Amino acid sequence: QQQVKQSPQSLIVQKGGISIINCAYENTAFDYFPWYQQFPGKGPALLIAIRPDVSEKKEGRFTISFNKSAKQFSLHIMDSQPGDSATYFCAASKGGSARQLTFGSGTQLTVLP
């Protein structure tokens, strides 16, 4: 019940295209859903996060869509750029904070020039 399932495992997108990464969770107590971006050899960095009281959050080219009834959330990267090539992790936690995050298994995104 603590799992967060992420798909796809890898994704190749042309420059300018839309990248979509999906996550599903089971634990209805989760109430904080961040996305992290990780470059090779680096630590994860917070990209964007959402709480279940809203269905969508947008920051620049990055949008989180959240479906509480389906227990799913997704990351959309608009106008994908080669510099977006990285591994993306969704995560979830309880108590409205980032404490004790449960991470998905990651999606390796490659944006072709």
Place this chain on the structure above:
Amino acid sequence: NAGVMQNPRHLVRRRGQEARLRCSPMKGHSHVYWYRQLPEEGLKFMVYLQKENIIDESGMPKERFSAEFPKEGPSILRIQQVVRGDSAAYFCASSLKTAGSTGELFFGEGSRLTVL
């Protein structure tokens, strides 16, 4: 303002030796978290500490692993009698948690442990 500092960045140990990983949180942060990342996998929570206190160690193996965050100095993750399965990247994160905030985590660049 320096970020979360971890050292060593790379550590090689033989089976049965001890590994000590250090983490200095961001300035002013008093909450430290350790996560482990196996190849091709996401990060797994290990332990959450505040100064001189272990708050949650539910993700840490019961044997051979210990963590501390003393009043002075960095947080230390200690792995005794390492085995090959301990080979992984160990990430430390810190947060400045105030009432009503999400307590965003800032991650270090990780310590990569290889057990021969």
